[in-house]
Amino acid sequence: MSDPFLIGEAMTGGYGKGPDILHGCTIAAEKGEIAVIVGPNGAGKSTAMKAIFGMLNVNSGAVRLDGEDITKLTPQQRVVKGMGFVPQTANIFTSMTVEENLEMGAFIRRDDFRDTMTQVYDLFPILKEKRNQPAGELSGGQRQQVAVGRALMTKPKVLMLDEPTAGVSPIVMDELFDRIIEVARTGIPILMVEQNARQALEIADKAYVLVQGRNAHTGTGKELLANPEVRRSFLGG
């Protein structure tokens, strides 16, 4: 079997010199798929994603993108390699306009990025409407769209979202998920950490349940939704 497009394989590591949080954890995403990481609080969901993005020390294991080993690269270098990352908080430039946010997203590109910007505006029409407004003045859901749009500006080969629906209302959450599915349809693999496990599993092509930094269950979203153990422990029956 060939390697998945993005894989963090058997990762063990933690922050700085602190104790290990991840223990041989494996996460992967295929082209055109949405992969989600779910699990109880403190399971190391965000940590696993940050490990893939190079924001913490991976003591053993490897991260490969499109067959290339990127374990030793800094987050900035991974962005250049084609990883787009949307942090959970502080993920936009609040004092800059929506358009400037997108421009900053494209900072590493020296070519003409107007096409990409048009694509982002097509994907998120509300942003086009508000493009000259400071991003900090937008609503929570709109800010998340700016954040995703900013990450898309590099034309990433893979998009990673850290809890994109944290702190937004259920209606906005549904809309955000719709948008994320649309992004996935354009062919970009998406790796996402989610707090709202049920909704996330519903849209997931592949899902990972982490418990205490270890892979507990892996499967398609539907399989896990049907798995009685998963239902009992995370989905409230």
Place this chain on the structure above:
Amino acid sequence: MNPALKNSLLFGFVGLLIIGTGMVQGWNSALLIVNMGLISAIMALGVNLQWGFAGLFNIGIMGFVALGGLATVVVAMPPVGEAWSAGGLRVILGLMMGAGTVIAAVFAQKRLKGRRRTLVTIAILIVGFFIFRAVFDGGVNAIEAVNPASTGYLGGLNFGAQMRAPSDLPQPDLFILLSWPVGGLFAAGAAWIIGKTALGLRSDYLAIATLGIAEIIIAVMKNEDWLARGVKNVIGLPRPVPYEVTLQQDPSFVERAAGLGLDPVTASTLYTKLGYAVLFTIVLLILLWLAQKALNSPWGRMMRAIRDNEVAAEAMGKDVTARHLQIFILGSAICGIAGAMMTTLDGQLTPGTYQPLRFTFLIWVMVIVGGSGNNFGAVLGGFLVWWLWVEVEPIGLGLMNLLSSGLEDGSALKLGMIESAAHMRLLTMGVVLLLVLRFSPRGLIPER
């Protein structure tokens, strides 16, 4: 090397520097450095209390030092009766009206709401200001008209000084010692007002606020001639130690000096300076003892806990703002005491000489170099940096003379090099501060 030995060696080294100065430049110079070193050490203790214990970033030290200086005039100079009868009461009435205005404005701020609050506050301030000026200015003019060449101010509260019969030889007047604690009180009062308004601000805002207050205090002391003659200076403050001229006329003193192989002039100057040194040492030891007690008390531990993690301390129910106010007042009061001592040593109050580089930032160099958070470090820094401050110029001059000795006399380069020695001080202080921050950020004697 264990810390105690290292610290003793450091203090021994500073002692050697001073003894060396005595042998090369004479014991009078050495004692001058000791006396100012003692005062600097006290100031550094005060700043260390605020910065080292509590992490408060106060760069208004100059203001508190100057207030201490003001206290010496207010306490130890004889009152000017004529000035008091000319306008004393009117000035006091004016000041009371000014204070009343401020209190009324604060009261209005607290009691009223909305737009009305703003309007009433502004109205009170404007009306109050003009009433204050109308009453106050008249009094000031009357006071300043009283014999402006020698007094023109209210004088102090040293009633005893007037009653003593004028004798030919000046005698020491211990009354001025009272001005030291009073200087502390003055500084504490100012610190209370500043603390009440500015302590809630984040560190660099507090810094700017204190810097500004210090400038204002100096501006007041320079301009309010009725208070302490402003830039006309108050000279001839009484001294707590015997005067040189008096000693030189004293046959028994001359005899004892001769017994030690000293001529009466040298002996008298040394004697006077030693007298100051003894007084200052007593104050320093008392304050150091208190500061050590405080550092190792539960109160001191709480202070450091607050400094290290304000949020956690607050969550544990500590009243962070009140504790900060407390230590801000205490530290400032110590600076005020030191300021009064310094003016006593100088024998005159010269508001024009207070400059932030010398009286604020230099003290900071002392604390950082000595070791913030450690009282002994602050004391060491006080002596060491003061020695450096005084000796950089002669050393620089010697160096420049040596370096330019090969050059032709009177050449522009030689003159320039020798002249530049005068500017060595600030540069050296900056370099020392930067080097310590970089390579020994916890100072020579680090916090335990």
Place this chain on the structure above:
Amino acid sequence: MDFLNALVALANFVIVPGLAYGAQLAIGALGVTLIYGILRFSNFAHGDTMAFGTAMTIKFTGLLLALGITFGPLPTALLALPFGIAATCLLVLFIDWLVYQFYRDQKASPVILVIVSMGVMFVMNGVVRFAIGVQDIRFADGERFIITARDFKTMTGLDEGLAIKTTQAITVVVAVVVVALLFWFLNKTRTGKSMRAFSDNEDLALLSGINPDKVVKVTWILVAALATTAGVLYGLDKSFKAFTYFQLLLPIFASAIVGGLGSPLGAIAGGFVIAFSEVTITYAWKKVLVYLMPSNLEPDALVQLLSTDYKFAVSFAILIVVLLFKPTGLFKGQSV
């Protein structure tokens, strides 16, 4: 007629000097606010950076004059200004490399950087004294006035004269140009936008591939240019003295904070607020009021709210009021 006279007196003693002083403070405050926004500390060495830049400009002015080059009716110092800026750029970049970079890499807390900047302040103060001494230096040459009070009186027939010094006009013109250039740079260029992004959200800026070293370098270059310009304009208008520049730190900080630290627009507004408050509160209003009041109500005192020596008190009082009631300043600045 009396009303016009009052207006002219007001313009002559309050508006024109206030505008010039405000422009000088604004350019100074822009430097402080840029450092705060990008490097995240209050730079106590800013006054001395201004002094250094001015000292260098004075040196280059002397050189130009020695070569027989002047700027006609305008001060030669304007020609020397670019050289002064270049020298200051070199110095601040050198200091950043030697001193500040270490603490940035360590991610030292802002208060440590402030103390470090105190050390730099001492050093720069010493360097300026070495370079040019401590005396008062006047280096404005060319025409002294655009219009003198006497000319104005004969021209208009009014009793009051309006004098506009060349240096005042230059200050305002240069300030407008500098501010326009700076805002164009920050809002329209890629590098400028990346600086704003860095100031807004450092982590995200790094994620976006913005090179922090470049941002820091460009910031220092801008700061050197702004500080030197502010210093030279102030020195042309008044005179150069190392110690005065150190003291300018207080009104400059007040301007930056009143406007909102980290906000360039705020720095400009703050500069003018502080300057006009200082001038109006320490101005003797008698001259204006004699024209406006009926003669029996004419004031006999100077009607000066505070003596000129209290100008620091004014900037400081405004600072405190703003900090207490609107801690982020007039224009929403950063409040960490």
